[in-house]
Amino acid sequence: MLKAEIIAIGSEMLTPFRSDTNSLYLTRTLEERGIRVVAKTIVGDDQKELVRALEVAFVRSGIIICTGGLGPTVDDLTREAVAEFLQVPLILDPELLQSIEFRFRERNLRMPEANRKQAMIPQGGTALPNHHGSAPGVYIAAREKQLFLLPGPPFEMEPMWERYCVARLPQDEPVYRQIFRIAMMPESRVDELLRPVTSELQETTYTILASVAEIEVHLLAPDRAREEAQHAAEKVRKILGNRIFTEGLERLEDVVGALLRKARRTLSVAESCTGGLLGHRITQVSGSSAYFERGVIVYSNLAKIEMLHVPEDMIARYGAVSAPVAITMAEQIRQISRTGLGVGVTGIAGPEGGTPEKPVGLVYVALADEKVTRVERYNFPGTRERIKFTASQAALNLLRLRLMEP
Ligand code: ATP
Numbered sequence: 115m116l117k118a119e120i121i122a123i124g125s126e127m128l129t130p131f132r133s134d135t136n137s138l139y140l141t142r143t144l145e146e147r148g149i150r151v152v153a154k155t156i157v158g159d160d161q162k163e164l165v166r167a168l169e170v171a172f173v174r175s176g177i178i179i180c181t182g183g184l185g186p187t188v189d190d191l192t193r194e195a196v197a198e199f200l201q202v203p204l205i206l207d208p209e210l211l212q213s214i215e216f217r218f219r220e221r222n223l224r225m226p227e228a229n230r231k232q233a234m235i236p237q238g239g240t241a242l243p244n245h246h247g248s249a250p251g252v253y254i255a256a257r258e259k260q261l262f263l264l265p266g267p268p269f270e271m272e273p274m275w276e277r278y279c280v281a282r283l284p285q286d287e288p289v290y291r292q293i294f295r296i297a298m299m300p301e302s303r304v305d306e307l308l309r310p311v312t313s314e315l316q317e318t319t320y321t322i323l324a325s326v327a328e329i330e331v332h333l334l335a336p337d338r339a340r341e342e343a344q345h346a347a348e349k350v351r352k353i354l355g356n357r358i359f360t361e362g363l364e365r366l367e368d369v370v371g372a373l374l375r376k377a378r379r380t381l382s383v384a385e386s387c388t389g390g391l392l393g394h395r396i397t398q399v400s401g402s403s404a405y406f407e408r409g410v411i412v413y414s415n416l417a418k419i420e421m422l423h424v425p426e427d428m429i430a431r432y433g434a435v436s437a438p439v440a441i442t443m444a445e446q447i448r449q450i451s452r453t454g455l456g457v458g459v460t461g462i463a464g465p466e467g468g469t470p471e472k473p474v475g476l477v478y479v480a481l482a483d484e485k486v487t488r489v490e491r492y493n494f495p496g497t498r499e500r501i502k503f504t505a506s507q508a509a510l511n512l513l514r515l516r517l518m519e520p
């Protein structure tokens with residue numbers, strides 16, 4: 115597989131306030147062409163560090179893409195660093211200077227002297243036009259490697275990449291990629307279950323990505339190893355079964371929406387600790403009005419009693435965070451809304467309010483339909499935000515599993 119790497123240049127990305135997103139965009143097109151990104155580096159506006167990064171990159175990869183540091187200011191040092199590293203002079207490109215001057219004249223401005231340096235190109239390089247800003251890009255083929263210098267702002271970098279760079283990339287064989295998304299399983303558990311498959315892979319790359327209450331597994335292979343990857347995918351399906359909620363990029367709420375639509379069923383929800391998050395996620399799906407009837411946030415005890423007729427003595431006896439209350443919430447909202455399905459969620463999101471018997475993260479989710487009401491008890495770790503999200507994820511996943519039953 116061809117190897118590429120990306121160097122993001124800019125001191126702001128070494129602060130807590132900005133992150134490098136250009137490399138995410140670039141990685142997607144590279145992968146589509148069968149080119150593997152083997153490393154990413156972020157360096158500040160520092161010529162010495164940049165030269166050092168180029169030295170490492172040239173050892174490791176055939177394609178090196180730098181973004182940022184092409185502006186006119188003194189802290190924009192990419193050109194200088196590349197010239198130093200390649201030991202070539204920076205040469206003024208008169209045509210490029212004219213086109214930069216023209217950009218300013220078009221706007222009735224005089225070109226500041228500082229912008230002159232943007233017309234300087236490391237010897238042997240080709241200027242790449244920038245239709246959305248003043249900084250031209252540069253393409254250099256040197257030491258049997260390809261080096262691209264692109265501007266930092268995404269709206270300048272992306273069109274330049276599309277229009278002037280992609281065609282210069284070598285085309286490796288097409289790539290086979292298989293994605294699986296799994297809800298409500300810890301990363302370590304998924305990894306462990308898949309070990310028998312993943313430990314045998316020769317040419318297929320296995321990646322596991324974790325976010326809150328969701329795991330993504332990728333199998334990536336060059337075309338010649340397609341059979342191996344397909345075989346592995348088949349085994350993954352066998353091992354994880356219906357714990358996989360999609361083999362595409364849909365969100366869990368999309369999958370639930372599609373199932374409800376297909377089954378022509380309707381849904382209402384009663385939320386306490388998720389504070390409307392579940393309803394929000396359900397209604398993030400376009401067309402959700404076809405199946406989502408209503409949601410209520412019954413946060414206080416009084417709300418549960420008044421709106422959903424949860425018996426007062428039930429709350430007194432079991433507490434608002436309890437299986438009986440979750441069940442009543444689900445059954446009542448279902449009945450009041452006259453929907454096929456009703457969900458009730460109650461829990462302790464924390465960080466305060468936990469007790470030894472009812473710790474922070476304790477959540478009950480109940481699901482009622484015309485036949486049965488089921489309730490699940492969970493103990494979620496993490497922050498308030500995380501617990502709320504995981505609770506909404508648990509509710510969506512229960513819905514999904516219920517809707518998949520015959
Ligand atoms: P300019 O001519 O606009 O100065 P430049 O090539 O010098 O172009 P930088 O000065 O390095 O670019 O970056 C300009 C802005 O572009 C940054 O403030 C930042 O908002 C954005 N940017 C730079 N690099 C990245 C990156 N890797 N990912 C996302 N945004 C970036």
Ligand code: MG
Pocket residue numbers: 183184185186187190
């Ligand atoms: Mg700049």
